[in-house]
Amino acid sequence: MGKTIGLTYNLKTDWVCGPDDPYDVNAELDKPHTIEKIVQAFEAGGHRVKRIGNVHQLLSQLQLSQPELGQLDNLNVDIVFNICEGTVGRNRESQVPMLLELKGIPYVGSDALTLGITLDKVVAKKLFISEGIPTARYFVAGSTEDLEKQNTIGYPLIVKTIHEGSSKGISRDSRVEDLEGLKRQVHLINAVYKQPALCEEFIKGTELTVAVLGNEPPRAMPIVQVSIDGDTNLGDEFYTFERISSTALQYVCPAKISVELTRKIQDLAVRVYKCVGCRDLGRVDFRVDQKGNPYVLEINPLPSLDPKDSFNIFPKVIGSSYDAVLNQILGFALARYGLEQKTLEEIPLRSR
Ligand SMILES: Nc1ncnc2c1ncn2[C@@H]1O[C@H](COP(=O)(O)OP(=O)(O)O)[C@@H](O)[C@H]1O
Ligand SMILES: [Mg+2]
Numbered sequence: 001m002g003k004t005i006g007l008t009y010n011l012k013t014d015w016v017c018g019p020d021d022p023y024d025v026n027a028e029l030d031k032p033h034t035i036e037k038i039v040q041a042f043e044a045g046g047h048r049v050k051r052i053g054n055v056h057q058l059l060s061q062l063q064l065s066q067p068e069l070g071q072l073d074n075l076n077v078d079i080v081f082n083i084c085e086g087t088v089g090r091n092r093e094s095q096v097p098m099l100l101e102l103k104g105i106p107y108v109g110s111d112a113l114t115l116g117i118t119l120d121k122v123v124a125k126k127l128f129i130s131e132g133i134p135t136a137r138y139f140v141a142g143s144t145e146d147l148e149k150q151n152t153i154g155y156p157l158i159v160k161t162i163h164e165g166s167s168k169g170i171s172r173d174s175r176v177e178d179l180e181g182l183k184r185q186v187h188l189i190n191a192v193y194k195q196p197a198l199c200e201e202f203i204k205g206t207e208l209t210v211a212v213l214g215n216e217p218p219r220a221m222p223i224v225q226v227s228i229d230g231d232t233n234l235g236d237e238f239y240t241f242e243r244i245s246s247t248a249l250q251y252v253c254p255a256k257i258s259v260e261l262t263r264k265i266q267d268l269a270v271r272v273y274k275c276v277g278c279r280d281l282g283r284v285d286f287r288v289d290q291k292g293n294p295y296v297l298e299i300n301p302l303p304s305l306d307p308k309d310s311f312n313i314f315p316k317v318i319g320s321s322y323d324a325v326l327n328q329i330l331g332f333a334l335a336r337y338g339l340e341q342k343t344l345e346e347i348p349l350r351s352r
Pocket of ligand 2: 166167285297298
């Protein structure tokens with residue numbers, strides 16, 4: 001039976017640009033086109049969609065409820081499909097799930113704790129290390145002092161933000177070969193992005209990203225490989241913010257890698273997903289070095305649903321579609337809450 005789905009999201013215009021903001025300040029936020037595609041997918045699945053908007057819009061709609069009359073919320077939705085990245089602070093992705101949980105409103109996707117853990121790449125890396133999941137060696141630099149002493153890894157390094165996504169803060173200059181470059185990039189992350197810098201061993205090789213769907217058990221989808229200027233052997237190249245909107249960057253699916261490596265990456269992706277308590281959907285990013293050793297870069301429990309990205313690419317390889325996968329993800333969440341009659345096995349992994 002069709003459900004009423006509330007949609008929470010952050011449009012790029014949710015960010016009011018200040019004079020000191022970097023050029024990529026709203027990199028993670030959504031385009032109206034993505035929202036329309038999600039709405040169309042659920043409508044095609046026989047559901048109604050109510051556009052709620054960002055956390056402030058959610059909050060103001062929740063505040064109209066009358067708890068004294070036993071009314072916990074007045075959204076009048078069966079479940080919320082949340083893709084809010086949030087705008088302020090490192091708990092920003094956790095805000096919508098916290099409010100929904102407080103009000104007892106079912107929602108699709110991971111909870112506040114998982115979103116907090118994974119937005120902070122260093123916290124997530126510590127968990128990966130504790131479970132023996134391979135991740136690139138790193139150190140954290142809160143200032144440009146003592147960098148020489150802190151860097152026991154050597155060069156090249158990549159210098160990144162700790163709690164941003166969508167390659168925000170990542171440009172060609174992020175790969176550094178010497179102390180001078182390291183100081184320059186650490187200063188940039190500290191001063192402009194206002195957070196400690198995550199300095200990681202640069203993994204020369206190929207880059208893979210893999211969606212994981214479902215809960216009992218979660219399953220890894222076909223692997224998507226990043227190609228730059230027509231080459232999947234990226235070597236020293238990587239996914240910069242500029243490249244997101246350039247034709248130089250393309251996706252190859254299934255990835256041109258051995259059956260053995262495919263299996264290894266998919267198994268690792270599921271381990272990563274479970275390690276941070278992901279639910280319903282997620283996407284794990286990897287680099288694989290030239291010897292074939294995989295390293296987890298991060299997991300995204302709120303992966304991009306932009307139709308240009310992997311959630312519109314891997315479905316085609318399994319004879320499915322963007323719309324069918326989104327409806328399937330909804331089905332996983334409905335099943336978790338006991339709101340759906342179907343068992344997980346009955347939810348088709350095919351397009352209608
Ligand atoms: N250790 C690394 N070695 C090589 N390239 C990296 C490394 N870490 C990140 N990158 C490059 O930077 C991109 C963004 O890094 P990632 O950690 O996935 O952060 P984001 O949250 O911005 O996607 C990656 O897709 C990859 O191309
Ligand atoms: Mg990434």
